[in-house]
Amino acid sequence: MIHDLVSGLGPWSWWILGLALLAAELAAPGVFLIWIGVAAIVVGALSLALWETGFWSWQIQLLLFALLSIGFALAGRRFYAGRGQASDEPLLNRRGESLVGRTATLREPITEGRGRIHLDDTWWSVMGPDLPAGTRVKVVAASGRDLTVETA
Template identity: 70%
Template sequence: MIERAIQELGPWSWWVLGFVLLAAELIAPGVFLIWIGVAALAVGILSLMLWEVGFWTWQVQLVLFALLSVAAVLLGRRFVLSTSETTDEPLLNQRAESLVGRTAVLEKPIAEGRGRIRLDDTFWVVEGPDLPAGTRVRVVSTHGRNLTVESVTASG
């Protein structure tokens, strides 16, 4: 079946696959399918040049496509990660981490290790030593959406 489809479309089958993958990247963005699409287009370019050569069978094309896909994904990932810019707002999308160091008053007492504080317009679940409501605490770390706090008087 694969051999028949490739024979009917000729070297253009790889071009079709490449453009379908690039279009799929637009529908489901994730900067992943683009690299596989580039690999398919590269095999398409080679197919245009080598279609009549005896060794250019569909099996060779698939193996080359697989190798180029892996190489393109690894190189693309490296390229995307290396172009990440440093920002003046490193905690912009890390709301809980941006609260480390802030102080607040316990809204609910910490009992059995869990309580609640209000920072700005949000209530946060806190973890720490048992403390009564109204105690001033400092956020020392985060665990997912939970904040770890300690008493301000205990830390100095």
């Protein structure tokens, strides 16, 4: 059935597929289907010119579509990821790293290398040398939710 539909529509089947993928990108944006849709439209444009030639079989079309989809997706990823604009708040979503250099008082002693501090509105697990509660410590590194401290 699909073969009959594609044969009946000819090169326009690629255009319909491409436009359907672009419409799907509008419905569920993620900047991924756009590249596959563009690949389908390019294959459709080539199909308009090469449909009657002997070598333009469905296997060649499908292979070209797959290669163009991968190529356009990789190029689009590089284009959007390579913007590398410097941020005025580079630690905005890296809260632990933004605490490096701050000092706090140990609320729970560091025993066996683990303790806790209260900094701003959050309790943080800390790692460092064994120290009693009430000691002033300085955050020297962050790894996920764990902070590494030393005496201030």
